[in-house]
Structure formats: structure tokens, C-alpha cells
Amino acid sequence: MATLKLKNLSKRYGKTVWGAKDINLEVQDKEFIVLLGPSGCGKTTTMRMIAGLEEVTEGIIYIDERDVTFLPPRKRDISMVFQSYAVWPHLNVFDNIAFPLRLKKLQTSEIEKRVKDVSDLTKIGEYLQRFPRQLSGGQRQRVALARALVVQPKVFLMDEPLSNLDAKLRVKMRTEMKAIHKKTQATTVFVTHDQAEAMSMADRIVVMKEGSIVQMGTTDDVYFDCEDMFVAGFIGTPPTNFLSMELTQKDGKMLLVSSAFSFEPIGENHNTLKAFQGDRVIMGVRPESMQVHKEKTPDSVFSREVMVTEPQGSHQIVAIDLDDKILKIVAPPFPKIEPGEIVHIAFEHERLMFFAPETEKRIRKE
Amino acid sequence: MSEQIMKAKKTKKIISRTIFYLFIIFIVIVILLPIYFLLSISFMSDQEAYDWPVPLGLSFFVEFKVEPVIGTSEYLISVYSRSREEYSSLIQGSKIPEMTEFLRNKTNCNVNEEKLSEMIEAVNLLYDQNNERINILSEEISLLEKKILALNQSIIKAKRNLSIVEGRESMGDMEEQLRGDLKHYESEKESINQEIEEKKAELTPYNSTTFRVFKNLFANYVTFFKVTRDSIPALLRSIQVALLTVLIALTIGGMSGYAFARYVFKGKNVLKLSTLFVRMFPGIAIAMPMVIILAEMGFYDRPIGLSLVYSVGQIALTIWITASIFMGIPVELEEAAQVFGRTRVGAFVHITLPLALPGLAASAMYAFIGSWAETAQAIVLTQFNPTFPVVVYQTMVGAKGMVNLIAAGGVTMALPAVLFTILIRKYILQMWGGVKV
Numbered sequence: 001m002a003t004l005k006l007k008n009l010s011k012r013y014g015k016t017v018w019g020a021k022d023i024n025l026e027v028q029d030k031e032f033i034v035l036l037g038p039s040g041c042g043k044t045t046t047m048r049m050i051a052g053l054e055e056v057t058e059g060i061i062y063i064d065e066r067d068v069t070f071l072p073p074r075k076r077d078i079s080m081v082f083q084s085y086a087v088w089p090h091l092n093v094f095d096n097i098a099f100p101l102r103l104k105k106l107q108t109s110e111i112e113k114r115v116k117d118v119s120d121l122t123k124i125g126e127y128l129q130r131f132p133r134q135l136s137g138g139q140r141q142r143v144a145l146a147r148a149l150v151v152q153p154k155v156f157l158m159d160e161p162l163s164n165l166d167a168k169l170r171v172k173m174r175t176e177m178k179a180i181h182k183k184t185q186a187t188t189v190f191v192t193h194d195q196a197e198a199m200s201m202a203d204r205i206v207v208m209k210e211g212s213i214v215q216m217g218t219t220d221d222v223y224f225d226c227e228d229m230f231v232a233g234f235i236g237t238p239p240t241n242f243l244s245m246e247l248t249q250k251d252g253k254m255l256l257v258s259s260a261f262s263f264e265p266i267g268e269n270h271n272t273l274k275a276f277q278g279d280r281v282i283m284g285v286r287p288e289s290m291q292v293h294k295e296k297t298p299d300s301v302f303s304r305e306v307m308v309t310e311p312q313g314s315h316q317i318v319a320i321d322l323d324d325k326i327l328k329i330v331a332p333p334f335p336k337i338e339p340g341e342i343v344h345i346a347f348e349h350e351r352l353m354f355f356a357p358e359t360e361k362r363i364r365k366e
Numbered sequence: 367m368s369e370q371i372m373k374a375k376k377t378k379k380i381i382s383r384t385i386f387y388l389f390i391i392f393i394v395i396v397i398l399l400p401i402y403f404l405l406s407i408s409f410m411s412d413q414e415a416y417d418w419p420v421p422l423g424l425s426f427f428v429e430f431k432v433e434p435v436i437g438t439s440e441y442l443i444s445v446y447s448r449s450r451e452e453y454s455s456l457i458q459g460s461k462i463p464e465m466t467e468f469l470r471n472k473t474n475c476n477v478n479e480e481k482l483s484e485m486i487e488a489v490n491l492l493y494d495q496n497n498e499r500i501n502i503l504s505e506e507i508s509l510l511e512k513k514i515l516a517l518n519q520s521i522i523k524a525k526r527n528l529s530i531v532e533g534r535e536s537m538g539d540m541e542e543q544l545r546g547d548l549k550h551y552e553s554e555k556e557s558i559n560q561e562i563e564e565k566k567a568e569l570t571p572y573n574s575t576t577f578r579v580f581k582n583l584f585a586n587y588v589t590f591f592k593v594t595r596d597s598i599p600a601l602l603r604s605i606q607v608a609l610l611t612v613l614i615a616l617t618i619g620g621m622s623g624y625a626f627a628r629y630v631f632k633g634k635n636v637l638k639l640s641t642l643f644v645r646m647f648p649g650i651a652i653a654m655p656m657v658i659i660l661a662e663m664g665f666y667d668r669p670i671g672l673s674l675v676y677s678v679g680q681i682a683l684t685i686w687i688t689a690s691i692f693m694g695i696p697v698e699l700e701e702a703a704q705v706f707g708r709t710r711v712g713a714f715v716h717i718t719l720p721l722a723l724p725g726l727a728a729s730a731m732y733a734f735i736g737s738w739a740e741t742a743q744a745i746v747l748t749q750f751n752p753t754f755p756v757v758v759y760q761t762m763v764g765a766k767g768m769v770n771l772i773a774a775g776g777v778t779m780a781l782p783a784v785l786f787t788i789l790i791r792k793y794i795l796q797m798w799g800g801v802k803v
Contacts, residue, residue, distance in 0.1 A: 053701050073704045080705045086698035090720050103707035151706065 002064035002077075002154035002187055003029050004050065009059035011045050011211075019045040021211040023059070027155075030185045032178075036198040036222075037208035038234065043191045046208075047157055050189060051080050063154055074103075079148040080157040083164065085140045087132045093119075093143050094128040100151045114150055121180060122146040138169045145177070149184060156186040162197060174200055195235050199223065207231050224286070226353060229360040232284045238317060238328040240284045244357070247279050256283065260322045261302035266349050272365045273354060281363065282355040287330040289351035292318055292337060293344040300344035309337050318343070408773035409583050411474035413456070415770040417449045428475050428581050432485045433574035434493060436504075441486055445473060462486075474585035481577070489575045496572040503569045510562050517555045524548045586774035590761065593771070597757050603669050604738060604754035605782060610673035611680055611737035612730045618677070619684025620726060624714075626685065627692030638689070641682040649679070653746040660747065667749045675747060676737035683736075684729040691725030692718065727793030731786065738783050754779055 004027040011019040020042040027033050035043035048054035050061060052073035061069045068076045079100070087096055094115060101111045119125045122142040132140055141161060148156060161177075162170045178201050181188060192198050198205050199219040206216040207230075215227035226232035232240040245256040254270060255262055265273055273281065293300055307326070310317040311333070318329045318337055329345065331337060354363040406424055407415055414421060429446035431453050440460045444453035457468050462479050469477045493500065524547050531541045582588075591597050626638050656675050657666060665671030695718055703713035719726075741755040748756060758775035761768075787794075 051701075051705055053704070072709065073701075074707045074709065078705065080702070082698045082702060084696055084698050086696065086702035088699055088702070088717055099703075100706035147706065 003027060003062075004155050004187060004189065005062040005065075006046070006050070007060045007062070009046065009049060009061065010057050011042070011049060011054060012057040018042075018211045019054075020049070023213060025206060025213065025216070027187055027189065029187055032181055032188045032190065032201060032203045034190045034192060034198040034202035034205050035208060036192060036195060036202075036205050036235075037214075039193055041208040042211035043193075043208050044159055045211075047159055047189060047191050050155070051078055051157055052076050077154040078157055079151045079153040080159065081141075081144045081148045081161040083160040085132075085137075085144040085161075085164070087140050087143050087147070089132050092129055092131050093124060093135070096132070096143055097128075097147045097150050100147065104151075115146075118146045118150045121149065121183070137165055138173065141165060141173065145180070149180070149186075152186075154187065156188040158188065158190045160192055161190075163192070163194070170194075170197070177201065195237075199235070207234065209234075224351065226284065227362055229282065229284065229355050232353060232355075236286060238287050238330075240286055240353070241325070241327050242355075243283045243285065243322070243325060243327075245281050245283050247273060247276070247281055256281070258283075258322075259324060260304070263301045263347075265352075268365070269349055269352055269354070272363055275365060276354070276356070276363050278356065280357050282357050282360075284353040284355060285347060286351060287317065287328045289348040290327075290329045291346045291348070292329055292331045293346065294335065294337075294341070296344045297346060299346040301347055303342055303344045306337055306339050306341045306343055308339055311336075320345070404773050404776055407770055408586055408777045410770050411472065411581065411585070412768070412770060413445060413447075413473050417447050419449050421448045424583075426581055426583070427578050428473050429576055429578050430469075430477070430485075431574050431576045432482075432489050434489060441489070443469070474582050475579040476582060477579050481579075485575050485577055489573070492575065493573060500569065500572050503565055503572075507562055507565050507569070510558050510565070514555060514558055514562075517551055517558070521548065521551045521555070524551065586770050587778065590771050590774045590778065594757050594761055594775070597754070597775075600752055600754045600757045601778070601782075603751060606669040607673045607676070607753055608734045608738040608782075608786075610670060611676045612733045614673060614677040615680035615684045615733040616726060616730055619681040619729065620688045622681070623685045623688030624692050624718075626689040628697065638685070641685050644682050645679050649675075649740070650742045650746065652678075653743040656743075656747060666747065667751050669751075669753075672744060672747055672753065673737060675743060676733075676740060680729075680733040680736055683732055687725055687729040687732070688722065691722045695721050724793045727790040731790055731794060734786050735783050739779065 004025075006023050006025040009023040009025075010021050013019050023042075023046055025033075035046060037043050045054060049056050052068070052071060056069050059069070060067055063076060063078070088099070091099065097115045097118065098111050101114060106114075115128070116125070119128060122145050124139060124142045124146060127135060127139060127143075132143065135143065141164075144161070148158075162173055165173060174197055181201075190198075190201060199222075202219060204216055204218060205222045207214045207222055209230050215222055215231050217225070222231055222235055226235070226240070229242065233242070243258050245258050248255050248257055253264055254273060255264055256273075264270075296303070304320045304322070306318055307321045308319040310319070313333065315330050315333055316337065318331050320327045320329065320343075337343060355361060356363055403422075406422065407420070409424055410421075411428075414425070425448065431444040431446070433442050433444075434440075435442050435458060440458050442455055442458045443465060444455045446452075447454050456472060457465055459465050462482050466477050466479050466482055469475060524544055528541065528544045528548065531537050531544060534541075594600075622641075626634065653675070660666040660671040660675075663671070665674065699717050699721070700710075700713040703717045704710060708716060739755055741759055744753045744756050745759065752760070758772070758779055761775050762772050
């Protein structure tokens with residue numbers, strides 16, 4: 001197993017369109033990295049450059065400290081799972097999996113052993129003699145996975161491998177793939193646009209937008225400590241609520257004022273905002289970082305009528321109309337909150353995030 | 367109520383099914399009948415081919431009748447015509463070798479000389495043994511024939527009188543009487559004719575012998591190859607031309623088809639469409655200037671020259687077929703092969719090519735058939751080394767009206783194309799199933 005390093009990796013289509021721009025990324029040995037972003041953000045382009053299927057415009061790719069930028073795919077010591085599985089329809093499952101091994105000129109007994117091991121791992125041992133068209137989508141997916149695993153590559157690339165499966169199977173495969181990764185300990189780059197998939201599988205998530213990396217970090221980092229409004233808005237369902245607030249001083253105290261309510265920032269927030277030059281901030285608050293009370297409590301910031309509630313079983317989503325914005329709050333399933341009810345809302349102050357309105361970047365303490 | 371509806375539905379279903387099957391049968395007949403007609407004509411002798419109506423079924427033997435011609439030393443040979451259901455005379459003569467030769471040409475039967483002389487002897491013997499009887503019967507027949515002559519005269523007379531009398535009201539009685547007479551004469555003539563037939567039938571076993579000979583089914587084919595100038599070399603040349611065309615069209619057309627399917631470039635669609643323009647020119651118009659160009663290249667009157675000219679049109683078709691086939695094969699399959707250890711070319715050869723085989727086979731078939739049966743350009747572009755279609759065409763022009771020979775040539779021409787199609791049918795049929803990932 002090995003490390004992967006991307007240095008200023010860029011891809012330009014035509015003269016002006018950048019598929020990926022200045023990607024700098026270091027993947028540690030045995031790490032599971034997820035490239036996450038909306039469609040067209042350059043995550044697949046980046047992966048295809050790592051695989052060698054796309055020509056690199058600028059930058060260098062290192063696999064295990066070896067410059068592979070201009071090597072053909074077969075010399076890079078990688079393997080890949082494709083979104084469409086790319087299982088060869090004219091070969092049966094065994095031949096599909098054995099294909100890379102045969103090209104490496106391994107002994108027949110060795111090939112059989114390795115195919116057997118990997119097919120047991122991916123639970124397709126009984127289908128080895130079948131042809132791909134006789135398999136279901138999930139089974140084909142497993143064949144593609146087995147084929148990628150059997151070569152024991154340095155880097156393991158997966159291009160949205162679960163997106164063609166149905167929702168239930170996707171969740172199941174997610175768990176299985178994570179278990180396989182635990183067992184094989186392969187350095188993995190996984191591309192997806194599904195944030196739930198990304199957060200549940202990744203050691204580190206790389207959030208991309210318009211060809212560049214916006215933020216990378218663990219699931220908790222990209223969820224609770226967003227680098228900018230894009231990440232905060234992209235990750236999480238329902239997404240972060242953004243509220244435009246005016247920053248003023250009153251009676252020597254700092255005050256955040258919105259059209260609907262005002263409150264005094266406390267603790268870390270106070271220190272962060274103190275250094276900020278400007279009188280408007282955008283406050284990001286996660287739906288889980290607010291509490292809804294039926295009775296007024298000392299920490300509640302404001303009261304408002306409930307517009308709609310969406311019961312979800314494990315929790316309920318409470319929507320509150322703030323004239324210019326709809327605030328969504330995730331509340332525990334009980335007690336049930338009815339539309340029209342007046343509720344009192346409190347913030348978890350340590351979870352609030354503030355962004356500069358012009359740059360949309362996070363305001364951080366100096 | 368519901369039962370009635372069910373019944374109505376059932377009837378409707380039966381009717382629509384019947385119409386459907388009738389339609390299918392009609393289509394099959396329309397397609398198969400001409401082919402069958404050509405095939406059966408190619409197995410027919412001259413005598414059969416010119417019978418009307420042309421017999422549809424194949425016959426495997428021919429029935430002959432030999433009878434002596436009274437008053438001469440000659441013999442009359444007749445052959446049984448299936449469509450007229452009677453014997454029709456073929457040849458009258460006394461020289462046996464001449465007669466067998468004639469019979470062979472006319473009926474495709476090898477009547478050997480011993481057999482014929484044997485039959486003649488037999489009929490002579492028969493004649494001697496039943497001389498009296500034959501004489502009596504012949505006399506009776508000639509008497510009856512005389513009677514018919516007399517009757518014919520009476521009929522003509524009656525008709526003439528009738529035409530004079532007709533229309534005059536004062537002679538109404540006479541007209542009626544004449545009509546009555548005419549009817550009487552005619553019925554009498556009919557009965558006498560019948561009598562003659564009976565007597566003749568009675569006479570037949572005494573004065574003639576019949577014999578059956580197996581027909582030589584492939585005589586037309588043998589004749590075709592005998593009468594046409596170098597038809598076997600022409601056949602080989604045609605196969606050479608067709609295979610060369612397939613090779614050229616498939617390599618160039620296949621490669622361009624791949625390029626059209628996989629790459630994005632400026633003017634791609636216009637270029638792809640423009641390849642079809644070549645096919646819009648009439649081949650014969652291109653053939654004339656081609657004579658000069660090919661002569662300059664040293665390819666005139668040679669298979670390679672012909673196949674070059676045919677390839678131009680076939681390449682366009684091949685491009686269209688293969689491009690759509692390659693488009694149906696996902697790029698990921700090739701990319702996966704590259705990731706797992708193949709080179710770009712290796713991925714194409716080992717992954718894409720096997721998957722594209724049905725399409726390639728289909729375009730090979732089109733190219734083969736298209737160049738195999740082409741006649742117009744071949745006539746212009748060859749001189750001393752014609753292809754097979756040209757030879758068939760020449761037979762048609764030279765042997766005026768020998769339909770059975772031409773049919774034999776046509777069937778011979780169709781055979782290699784049919785064989786080629788049968789050989790590659792496995793791959794073509796795959797195409798309609800589509801390449802599924």
C-alpha cells in the first residue's frame with residue numbers, strides 16, 4: 001500500500017474551461033479519501049487524471065513518491081471501479097476478475113486462489129461461471145469491486161460506484177465496502193456526490209467546487225467547522241440555515257441584529273467577531289444546533305409561530321417563517337410540535353458559524 | 367352481458383389473428399415464390415420450360431412414347447407434357463444417334479442408343495403381332511374421320527344459310543329449322559370425335575411403346591459452364607473481388623467508424639453525412655472515368671481494380687454501421703481494460719473488437735453481397751477477365767431465350783453469397799440482440 005500526492009494538478013479543456021485547477025492533495029497510506037462535490041465540480045476529472053485516463057494539463061501526480069504523471073494507466077499500479085461497473089459483457093465473472101492477473105502472467109493455481117479469495121470477500125463465489133448479463137446491478141457492482149481488489153494495487157480508485165444502485169442496496173453496499181476497506185487496508189480515493197455516502201465512509205472528505213478544493217478534513221470538520229458558505233450549504237440535510245445579521249454595539253455590548261431578533265454573541269463567538277472589520281455578517285446555524293422549547297427558557301433567543309412540521313420518525317423538522325427566510329430546525333420526535341404553535345428557540349452558541357458576506361469565507365479568530 | 371362481450375372479444379381476436387397470419391403467408395409467398403421459380407426453372411429442360419402453364423413442381427423423370435409412322439421407315443417420338451396431360455411429338459426420324467442427341471438437348475435426358483433401338487424393336491414386334499387388329503382399328507378410325515369431314519361440310523353449309531336467313535321476319539320458320547340442324551350436326555360430330563378417341567386409346571397399346579428415363583437434374587448447370595466462356599475462372603475472380611472489397615471496406619470503414627464513434631472533432635457530423643454522398647452517384651457514371659484512372663494505375667481488367675471501385679461505396683455503409691456499433695459499446699469497457707493492464711490498442715483488440723463482431727459481420731455481409739452481384743460497373747471495368755455476373759449477363763444476351771440456362775447461371779451466382787451469409791449468420795443475429803453491459 002502506498003501514498004498518493006497531487007501537486008498543482010490542473011486540467012484545461014479547450015482554451016479557457018478548467019476541469020480541475022490547482023489540486024493539491026496528499027493521501028496517506030491506508031487512508032480512505034472521498035472527493036465530494038456537486039456534479040461538474042471536477043472530482044471525476046481529478047480521479048481520471050490519477051488513473052491516467054485523462055491527460056494532465058499541469059501539475060504532477062506521485063504514487064509512492066514515484067512521478068506517474070505521464071505513465072499509461074497500466075503502469076501506475078492502480079485499480080478502479082467505474083460508475084457503470086464496466087464489467088466486460090463477453091467474459092464470465094471468473095474471466096472478468098482474472099483478466100488483470102492473466103496479464104501479469106501469474107500461475108494458473110495462483111490466479112484461481114486469488115480469484116477465490118476476493119470473490120469470497122465480495123460474496124460472489126457462486127456466480128463465477130455466469131455472464132454479467134445474468135447478474136443484477138448489485139452483483140455486477142461486486143464483480144467490478146472484486147476485479148479491482150484482486151490486483152492488490154497501490155491506490156484504489158472508485159468513481160461513484162454506488163450511484164447506479166437503488167437506495168436500499170446503496171446503504172448496504174456502503175457498509176460492506178467500508179468493511180472490505182478495513183480488511184484490505186487499501187489506500188482509496190472515492191468519488192461521490194452523495195454526502196451521506198461521503199460522511200459515512202471517509203477518513204477524510206475533500207469538498208470540491210468548480211474545479212478546486214474548498215475544504216478537506218474529517219467528517220466532523222466539514223460538517224461542524226465549515227470553511228465557507230458553500231461547504232456549509234452543501235453538506236447536511238436539511239442544509240445550514242444562513243441568516244444575514246447586522247453587527248452593532250449597544251451600551252458597550254456587542255449585538256447581532258436580524259430583521260426578526262437580536263442577541264449578544266458570547267464566548268468564542270464574541271472574540272471572533274471582535275476582530276472582524278465590517279458591520280454585516282452571515283450567521284450559519286445547523287438545524288441540529290438549535291433547540292425548540294414549548295415554554296420560555298432563560299437561554300431562548302426569540303419566539304415565533306411554527307409554519308410547518310415534517311415528522312421524520314427519528315426526529316421532526318420544524319420550519320419557522322422569518323419573513324425573509326425559512327428557518328429549519330431538527331427537533332427530537334417528542335413532544336410533537338404542531339403548526340401554529342408559538343415556540344421558543346435557543347442556539348448552541350459554540351456551534352454557530354459566521355461568514356463574511358463579500359467573500360463568503362468563514363470569519364476566524366486571528 | 368359479460369359473456370357476450372367475452373364472445374365478441376374472442377371473435378375479434380380470432381379475426382385479427384387470421385388476418386395477421388394471412389398477411390404473413392402473403393409476405394412469405396411474395397418473397398419465396400420468385401426464388402422458388404428461379405430454382406425450379408434452373409432444373410427444367412427446354413421442353414418443360416416452354417410448356418404453358420409452366421409446371422411448378424420438380425420432375426425427376428420423363429416419359430417417352432415411340433410409334434412407327436405408317437408408310438415410312440421412320441419413327442415418331444413424343445414426350446409426356448405434365449401441364450397439357452398428353453403426349454406431344456418431339457422428333458420424327460430413323461437415325462438413332464441423331465435422335466438421342468436431340469432428346470438430350472431438348473429434355474435433359476440421357477436416352478442411350480441401345481435403349482432407343484430396343485424400344486423400336488419392341489414396337490415393331492408389337493406391330494407385327496397385332497397387324498390385323500391395328501388394320502381394323504385404323505380403318506375404323508379413318509372411316510370415322512371421313513364422317514367428320516362430311517359433317518364439317520354440312521355445318522359450314524348450315525351456318526352460311528343461317529347468316530342469309532337471319533333477321534328476315536318472313537323466314538322465321540326456316541331459321542328455326544336451320545338452327546335445329548346445326549345443333550344436331552354438332553352433337554353428332556362430338557360423339558364421333560369421342561369414338562375416335564376411344565378407338566385411338568384402344569390402338570395405343572398395339573402400335574406404340576412408352577418408357578421412362580430419369581432426368582439429369584443438373585444438366586442446365588453443366589451446359590451453362592460448358593457454353594459460357596471461362597465461367598469457372600470468372601467465378602473465382604468474383605470471389606476474389608468480393609473478399610478484397612470486404613477487406614478494404616472493413617479496415618478503412620471500421621477504423622473511420624471507430625473514430626466517428628469515439629472522438630469529438632470539428633465538422634464530425636458533416637463529414638459523416640458526406641461519406642454517404644459517394645453512394646448517391648450512379649455507379650455506371652463513375653465507371654467510365656474509372657476506366658482511365660484504373661488503366662493508368664495498371665488495375666484495369668483486374669479484380670483489385672474492381673474491388674477498389676466497389677469499396678468506395680461500401681466504405682460509407684461500413685462507416686455508418688460500425689460507428690453505431692462502436693457507439694453502443696461504452697468507453698468505460700476500454701478504459702477498464704487499460705487500467706487493468708492492456709495498452710490502448712490491446713484494449714481495442716481484446717475488448718471492443720469481440721463486442722463489435724456482429725456489426726462487423728453485418729457490414730462484411732453487405733460489402734460481400736454488394737460487390738458480388740454488381741454487374742453494370744463490372745461490364746465497363748473488365749474486358750478479358752470478366753466477373754461472374756458479367757458472364758451470366760452475356761449468357762442472357764447470347765443465348766436468346768434460354769431461360770433455364772440463365773436461371774442455372776443465376777442460381778450459381780446466388781449460391782456463394784448465400785453460403786457466405788450462412789457462415790456469418792451467428793454473428794449477425796447477435797447484433798439484433800444488442801450489446802448489453
